[in-house]
Amino acid sequence: MPQYTNHFNTKTLDPHTLEQGYEALKREALSQEVGYYTLAADSQLLVEGLAPLSEEIERHYHTIAVIGIGGSSLGIKAIDRLLRSKTPNAKKIIYLENSDPVSILSEMSQIDPRRTLFMVISKSGGTVETLSIFKRLIVSFDLKVEHSKQIIVISDEGSILSKFADENTLRRFVIPANVGGRFSVLSAVGMVPLTLAGFDTMALLKGADGFLNRFWNREEEHLIQKASYYISNAQSMPINVLFAYSDLFEEFGKWIVQLWGESLGKRNRQGERVGLTPISLIGSVDQHSFLQLIVEGPLNKSVTFMHINHSEEALMIPELSLKHLEKSDFVNGISFNELINAQCQATMQSVLQSGTSVDEIAWERLDEGSVGEMILYYELLTSLAGVLLQINTYDQPGVELGKQILAGYFEKQIP
Amino acid sequence: MPQYTNHFNTKTLDPHTLEQGYEALKREALSQEVGYYTLAADSQLLVEGLAPLSEEIERHYHTIAVIGIGGSSLGIKAIDRLLRSKTPNAKKIIYLENSDPVSILSEMSQIDPRRTLFMVISKSGGTVETLSIFKRLIVSFDLKVEHSKQIIVISDEGSILSKFADENTLRRFVIPANVGGRFSVLSAVGMVPLTLAGFDTMALLKGADGFLNRFWNREEEHLIQKASYYISNAQSMPINVLFAYSDLFEEFGKWIVQLWGESLGKRNRQGERVGLTPISLIGSVDQHSFLQLIVEGPLNKSVTFMHINHSEEALMIPELSLKHLEKSDFVNGISFNELINAQCQATMQSVLQSGTSVDEIAWERLDEGSVGEMILYYELLTSLAGVLLQINTYDQPGVELGKQILAGYFEKQIP
Numbered sequence: 001m002p003q004y005t006n007h008f009n010t011k012t013l014d015p016h017t018l019e020q021g022y023e024a025l026k027r028e029a030l031s032q033e034v035g036y037y038t039l040a041a042d043s044q045l046l047v048e049g050l051a052p053l054s055e056e057i058e059r060h061y062h063t064i065a066v067i068g069i070g071g072s073s074l075g076i077k078a079i080d081r082l083l084r085s086k087t088p089n090a091k092k093i094i095y096l097e098n099s100d101p102v103s104i105l106s107e108m109s110q111i112d113p114r115r116t117l118f119m120v121i122s123k124s125g126g127t128v129e130t131l132s133i134f135k136r137l138i139v140s141f142d143l144k145v146e147h148s149k150q151i152i153v154i155s156d157e158g159s160i161l162s163k164f165a166d167e168n169t170l171r172r173f174v175i176p177a178n179v180g181g182r183f184s185v186l187s188a189v190g191m192v193p194l195t196l197a198g199f200d201t202m203a204l205l206k207g208a209d210g211f212l213n214r215f216w217n218r219e220e221e222h223l224i225q226k227a228s229y230y231i232s233n234a235q236s237m238p239i240n241v242l243f244a245y246s247d248l249f250e251e252f253g254k255w256i257v258q259l260w261g262e263s264l265g266k267r268n269r270q271g272e273r274v275g276l277t278p279i280s281l282i283g284s285v286d287q288h289s290f291l292q293l294i295v296e297g298p299l300n301k302s303v304t305f306m307h308i309n310h311s312e313e314a315l316m317i318p319e320l321s322l323k324h325l326e327k328s329d330f331v332n333g334i335s336f337n338e339l340i341n342a343q344c345q346a347t348m349q350s351v352l353q354s355g356t357s358v359d360e361i362a363w364e365r366l367d368e369g370s371v372g373e374m375i376l377y378y379e380l381l382t383s384l385a386g387v388l389l390q391i392n393t394y395d396q397p398g399v400e401l402g403k404q405i406l407a408g409y410f411e412k413q414i415p
Numbered sequence: 416m417p418q419y420t421n422h423f424n425t426k427t428l429d430p431h432t433l434e435q436g437y438e439a440l441k442r443e444a445l446s447q448e449v450g451y452y453t454l455a456a457d458s459q460l461l462v463e464g465l466a467p468l469s470e471e472i473e474r475h476y477h478t479i480a481v482i483g484i485g486g487s488s489l490g491i492k493a494i495d496r497l498l499r500s501k502t503p504n505a506k507k508i509i510y511l512e513n514s515d516p517v518s519i520l521s522e523m524s525q526i527d528p529r530r531t532l533f534m535v536i537s538k539s540g541g542t543v544e545t546l547s548i549f550k551r552l553i554v555s556f557d558l559k560v561e562h563s564k565q566i567i568v569i570s571d572e573g574s575i576l577s578k579f580a581d582e583n584t585l586r587r588f589v590i591p592a593n594v595g596g597r598f599s600v601l602s603a604v605g606m607v608p609l610t611l612a613g614f615d616t617m618a619l620l621k622g623a624d625g626f627l628n629r630f631w632n633r634e635e636e637h638l639i640q641k642a643s644y645y646i647s648n649a650q651s652m653p654i655n656v657l658f659a660y661s662d663l664f665e666e667f668g669k670w671i672v673q674l675w676g677e678s679l680g681k682r683n684r685q686g687e688r689v690g691l692t693p694i695s696l697i698g699s700v701d702q703h704s705f706l707q708l709i710v711e712g713p714l715n716k717s718v719t720f721m722h723i724n725h726s727e728e729a730l731m732i733p734e735l736s737l738k739h740l741e742k743s744d745f746v747n748g749i750s751f752n753e754l755i756n757a758q759c760q761a762t763m764q765s766v767l768q769s770g771t772s773v774d775e776i777a778w779e780r781l782d783e784g785s786v787g788e789m790i791l792y793y794e795l796l797t798s799l800a801g802v803l804l805q806i807n808t809y810d811q812p813g814v815e816l817g818k819q820i821l822a823g824y825f826e827k828q829i830p
Contacts, residue, residue, distance in 0.1 A: 070703025085517050098700050099758060101728035101751040102500050103662045129699060131743035132732045132754065139733040163739040181703075238715060239654070239692060247518045258704035265708025275712030277654060279694065284544060285513050287814060288485025288596075289673035293680025295813030297690030300653060313516035317547045318554040324578040328546035330825045336516040339547065343514060346821035353816065398710030399702060401768065406761035410745045 002370055002377075008302070008357040010225040013232065017388065018224045024387040025380070026216070034394060035178030036379060039186035040209035040372065046173075046188060047202050050195045053171075056149075057196050061117040062091055064197050065107075067137070068121035068189075069097040069129050070258065071181025072154075075190045075375070078252040082371050083199055085248070086312065090198040096137070099129045104136065113141035119152045119193050123181045125159030128406070145170070154188050180394045182259050183379055186372075200368045207369025208376045215380055223377065226359060227384035230276060230302060234389075237302055237357060240276050241294065245283035245307040245344040248366070253280025256378050263382045265398070266391040274389050283307075284343045291347065295354045302357040307344040310365045311337035417785055417792075423717070423772040425640040428647065432803065433639045439802040440795070441631070449809060450593030451794060454601035455623035455787065461588075461603060462617050465610045468586075471564075472611050476532040477506055479612050480522075482552070483536035483604075484512040484544050485673065486596025487569075490605045490790070493667040497786050498614055500663070501727065505613040511552070514544045519551065528556035534567045534608050538596045540574030543821070560585070569603050595809045597674050598794055601787075615783045622784025623791045630795055638792065641774060642799035645691060645717060649804075652717055652772060655691050656709065659721040660698035660759040663781070668695025671793050678797045680813070681806040689804050698722070699758045706762065710769045717772040722759040725780045726752035 029037040066076055073095055080093055094107050094116075118137065122130045138145060145151065146168045153165035153172040165172040173188035175181075184190070186208060195201045214220050230240060240260065242253055257278045265275030279301075281290050294301055319333045331339055352358050361377075363370050386393025444452040481491055488510055495508055509522050509531075533552065537545045553560060560566065561583045568580035568587040580587040588603035590596075599605070601623060610616045629635050645655060655675065657668055672693045680690030694716075696705050709716055730751045736744050746754055767773050776792075778785050801808025 069700060074704070085521075098662055098697070099751050099755040100660075100662045101726055101730040101755075104751060105728055105730055106500075126740075126742050128743055128746060128754070131737075131740055132746055132751070135733045135735045135737070135743075135747075136730070136751075139735060145737075160739045160742060164737060167738050238713060245515075247513055247515045254704070261705045261708040261712075265710075265712030267711055273711060273713050275708050277692075277694070277708065277712075277716075279692070282513070285484060287817065289489070289669070290676045291817070292811045292813040293676040293690050293692065295680075295816070296682055296688060297676075297680030297692070298653060298688050301692075311516055313520055315516040315520055315551070318550045320550045320554060322546075322550070322560075322579060323582050324575045325541075325546055327541050327575060328543055328550075330822055331543060331547055332550075334825075336514050336519060336547070336551075339543070340514040340516075342821055342824050343817075346824065347817040349820050350817035354813070396707045398707040398769070401710070402702065402706070402758075402762040402765035405764050406757055407745055409757050409761065410749075 001364060002373060003362045003364070004222045005360040005362075006222055006226055006229070007352060007359055008229055010229050013225060013228045018228055021224050021227060021384045021387050022218070025383055028383065033178060034383070035176045036180070036183040036186070037212065039179065040205050040212055040376060043186050043191045044202060044205050047191055047195050047205065050192065054196055057117055061115050063094060063111065063116040064091055064193055065094045065096060065111055065116050065118045065137075066121060066193055067096045067118065067130050067134050069127060071123065071184055072121035072127070072130070072189060073097050074182075074251070074255040074258050075185025076193055078255040079185070079190060079194055079199065079204070079371060080197075081251040082248050082366065083368060086366065087199050091196070093193065093197055096133045097129065099132065104133060108137070108140060111141070113143070116150075117152065117196070118143070118150060119154065120161065121154040121189055122159070122161055123156055123175050123184065125155045125161030152192070154192060182262055183394070185255070185375060203368035204372035207372030210369070211373040211376045212380070215376075223380055224384060227381050228388060229357070231385055231388040233357070234274070234276055237300055238277055239279060239301040241279045241281060241301050241303045243281045243283055243286065243303055243305050243347070245305070245340050247282060249306065250282060252374075253282070256280060259378055259382050262396050263393045264385055264389060264391065266389070268390045274391060276385070283347065284340060287343065287347055294351055294356060299355055302359075303351055304359050304361060305344055305348045306361045306363070307341055308363040308366050309341065311335070313337065416779060417788060418777045418779070419635075419637045420775045420777075421637050421641055421644070422767060422774055423644055425644050428640060428643045433643055436639050436642060436799045436802050437633070440798055443798065448593060449798070450591045451595070451598040451601070452627065454594065455620050455627055455791060458601050458606045459617060459620050462606055462610050462620065465607065469611055472532055476530050478509060478526065478531040479506055479608055480509045480511060480526060480531050480533050480552075481536060481608055482511045482533065482545050482549050484542060486538065486599055487536035487542070487545070487604060488512050489666070489670040489673055490600025491608055493670040494600070494605060494609055494614065494619070494786060495612075496666040497663050497781065498783060501781065502614050506611070508608065508612055511548045512544065514547065519548060523552070523555060526556070528558070531565075532567065532611070533558070533565060534569065535576065536569045536604055537574070537576055538571055538590050538599065540570045540576030567607070569607060597677055598809070600670070600790060618783035619787035622787030624787075625784070626788040626791045627795070630791075638795055639799060642796050643803060644772070646800055646803040648772070649689070649691060652715055653692055654694060654716040656694045656696060656716050656718045657721060658696045658698055658701065658718055658762070660755050661723060662697055664721065665697055667789075668697070671695060674793055674797050677811050678808045679800055679804060679806065681804070683805045689806060691800070698762065699755060702758065702762055709766055709771060714770055717774075718766055719774050719776060720759055720763045721776045721778070722756055723778040723781050724756065726750070727780075728752065
């Protein structure tokens, strides 16, 4: 299990505020207005029930095309990337997200339509990118929609996409109404495609559920302390950086950026603009990019260092000394995993010395349970921060205006 | 050529400050202490001279492996990604950057050592990731280093890596001493691998040089205005967002993050911590992620909207109306490129209405000249901001401590 260390001073935090945060989350969970709290347990039944479908899929398809964007793709991609190297036999997943024609054509060129299962995912059911790409696929690959076993829909009960699925007797799965898109990765949204692809989603859900239970049992108090510290210092420290030491965290970082940014960037009960800005970095690469700004720039950032202690890849730096390059021999004979962990520790020390607020999440190893735990960790952290900011963590009213303006452009053109 | 529109109010800017910025850059360029200003012109000779080598490479190799990190890879990747779809015959480039063992093994598995040209790139010559990976490749692929025509080195004159190259009579190219790593993409660092891969680097350099000349001729004053506006408002607006509408901008965004973050995150002459925080977003994807925070969160960000007016890919949204999904028919019959441009405009309008400072960079089309121009645009913008912040834009003293701590870990272990 990952180990959590807050290097910042949480002693100044008001114990009453910490208690409030915990109690508010407990109320949210009990009220059932916010539904993600039960997904780690509930989705275990869903995953068990997928076995017959998995067998059928296994016979017909080697690729899954996920047509979805935002909360309907980020979490799937995050888990796929993290666990792909240890699940080499998982089916390939192709992601059709952006309305970028170059990307769509590039992804389409990788699709063999006879051997590909198409999954259309949209919580609202009306996402313009998703529906436009779906139409393009229907026409380009001459897909027969009615009664198709090749198309699966995941959407809210009663959404236009769900109605479309029923109209055509397509298989469909439901996103619970009380689960927001960016909190939906442990619902059918993530669990159906990842299970059908062959990932061990049950182990992932158990890891998530274990962390949640420990949180409710007050065994993960570092989480409340961190949320409270972030919100108490939001004025002077408006930017929260995740510095994760492996390329495999790239998509996980993007998932966190959506979760944190879209949940907390809000008007609070007093109508004031609040929110914290998430930034996702990859080590050691971004030591050569963003680190200078953290160390010598304004002290307006917190940094979370994340790393994986043990790697299954025992790739060594050879005991090779090259003339004139002896300067680098100090790492000869160690593994690249030892190097990247040492780089993380050294950078963390230098960032601490700069006066920056730092915490550390050390994964023992990269496994399904840890991935599930980390998803719950960030969801709970976000909910706690939302409670302390006195906002609605689960809506996104700010994105509606752009959609209306977009629709207006095209309505005008209709004579 | 791209069109630039500053939607923020630059009328309040002090004309004297604008003049100072221009004059300071002129002095930097004339003093030759900062060398990147002449690269767009100088490297045209370099590229012309590569013709014989290109022919030789063409006969032997189908892949180029770039071993480099930070300034020795980000710019190459940015150009590669932007121009790859319009240069389909360019040789594959594999990037070996991070000390992540999973990535290194994954990239190595794609290398056919008989058909791959290895380019080792490090300005200082001593980058620990680069040298460790290089050693790994020598051992794993049994590369014969001495007199090898398969290994090319790019480094500072007199660096340990250059000495190593001379010791083994390897081909090598020089990074001018007065060109910093993050400003080096138009030097041999970017131009040698990209030219050998088959990209039209000459057109790119001409685009860059054209923009530079127009800047010196005071025909691109929007650039000085933007830099001055950013620095004047740095306290209230410490975050600068690039919202670029195409997946192809992903690596270009990372290049800008390094350039802006590492150049400006500094202690100024008075010892104060200054700097602006860069964030790179991709449209339309991040409309479903970060946009809410921009629109309703704290007004502490500027946003640059970047988009490409005309695409070579005329991929259409079909005239297909699906029962229950008629809501999305308003975009039927338009191209995906029209959709993504309309999404950019609609989002820009909504962000403007939120009170955020916005500017717009509209590429006429995606071509080499525009890529070159955009590189110079961001380099000059960074230099101008650095002058106005009264910092050394070109060093990175903050990253040294971490390197020392890292070396200390391993020295201790030597008995």
